[in-house]
Amino acid sequence: MSLAPIHIAEIKSAALLAIEGAQDLDSLKNVKIAHVGDRSPIAKVNQMLSQIPIEERAALGKLIGSTRADINQAHDDRERKLKAERNSISLIKERVDVSISPRRISQGALHPLTQIRHEIEDLFTGIGYEVVEGPELESGWLNFDALNIPADHPARTMQDTFFIEPLHSDLVLRTQTSPVQIRTMLERKPPIFVICPGRTFRSDALDATHSPVFNQVEGLVVDKGITMADLKGTLSLFAERIFGENVKTRIRPSYFPFTEPSAEVDFFYNGRWIEWGGCGMVNPKVLRVCGIDPDTYSGFAFGMGLERTLMVRHGITDMHDIVEGDVRFSRGFGSGIR
Numbered sequence: 001m002s003l004a005p006i007h008i009a010e011i012k013s014a015a016l017l018a019i020e021g022a023q024d025l026d027s028l029k030n031v032k033i034a035h036v037g038d039r040s041p042i043a044k045v046n047q048m049l050s051q052i053p054i055e056e057r058a059a060l061g062k063l064i065g066s067t068r069a070d071i072n073q074a075h076d077d078r079e080r081k082l083k084a085e086r087n088s089i090s091l092i093k094e095r096v097d098v099s100i101s102p103r104r105i106s107q108g109a110l111h112p113l114t115q116i117r118h119e120i121e122d123l124f125t126g127i128g129y130e131v132v133e134g135p136e137l138e139s140g141w142l143n144f145d146a147l148n149i150p151a152d153h154p155a156r157t158m159q160d161t162f163f164i165e166p167l168h169s170d171l172v173l174r175t176q177t178s179p180v181q182i183r184t185m186l187e188r189k190p191p192i193f194v195i196c197p198g199r200t201f202r203s204d205a206l207d208a209t210h211s212p213v214f215n216q217v218e219g220l221v222v223d224k225g226i227t228m229a230d231l232k233g234t235l236s237l238f239a240e241r242i243f244g245e246n247v248k249t250r251i252r253p254s255y256f257p258f259t260e261p262s263a264e265v266d267f268f269y270n271g272r273w274i275e276w277g278g279c280g281m282v283n284p285k286v287l288r289v290c291g292i293d294p295d296t297y298s299g300f301a302f303g304m305g306l307e308r309t310l311m312v313r314h315g316i317t318d319m320h321d322i323v324e325g326d327v328r329f330s331r332g333f334g335s336g337i338r
Helices: 005-021 025-035 041-051 054-093 110-124 178-187 229-245 282-289 306-314 319-323 328-334
Strands: 137-138 171-175 192-201 215-221 247-257 257-270 273-280 298-305
Touching: 005 025, 005 054, 025 054, 025 110, 025 137, 041 054, 054 137, 110 229, 110 306, 110 328, 178 192, 178 215, 178 257, 178 282, 178 298, 192 257, 215 229, 215 306, 229 247, 229 257, 229 306, 257 298, 257 328, 273 282, 273 306, 298 306, 306 319
Parallel strands: none
Antiparallel strands: 137 171, 192 215, 215 298, 247 257, 257 273, 273 298
16 A cells, blocks of 8 residues: 555545445444544554655654544534434424323223122121132042042033043142132131132033133131021121122022032022022031031031122123123223222
């Protein structure tokens, strides 16, 4: 590379032309590396000064210095201009019309099932009960045997229960929240006052009134001197708080393996009797399996479906509305957030 003034002028001319031709900041950055950086032509000629006679070095050094200064100045001017253009474009693109009404973002909401579950939990904790929960994947012993459900009971068949493979694992998706009651009686001594809300699973097709995944709330009381009168009073209070003070309840004889005597509870609502759930006195066999002396303690249990409770109270006729997650359905219940 020559150090003649004419070659230095050519380096300057090429650099200024490249700088002026840069159309954006990214391309200008590349131009700076090529024409101002450590490996640029002007940097290389500056490194060659030591190779020329000392009497010529001062004049050429001054020329190289002024050339580099001119190139840097041209770069800075071009950079300021490109930044100004970028900012002007951004201001136009990002302009906010403050006269436009702000976009409203809908508040999140609890699902109606969650809302009614919280309502029931508040009711029972307010009268001294405790809310307990358990696993949805449950052992067959806790889901059936401990509840006095024999091996040949229809509830054990594939038509009603989701069994987990391998079958010898004896694991099922719980068919009710009653195993939580068993766990509670195994772990605690009376007095016991608990409710057990949660999801349960049965091999049903989804239709207007059924779902393979549904929610229950079960109650359990075990103490000295508990009678059917205590059960009836508790169910009456429960129904009044959920459906209104004027609601009436009745119990009808029925059969469940884990209660004796057993009953169905109905309530009179909107001019008709509606079946609500099952109830009864805890079977002495169940108490004994859990290590509780049935000669000293007695208890009652009840269980209701949350979906059914929600459907009756709000006049919902199709289970699909509850389970399909359409916000147009949930919006009518408010946020439920406290």
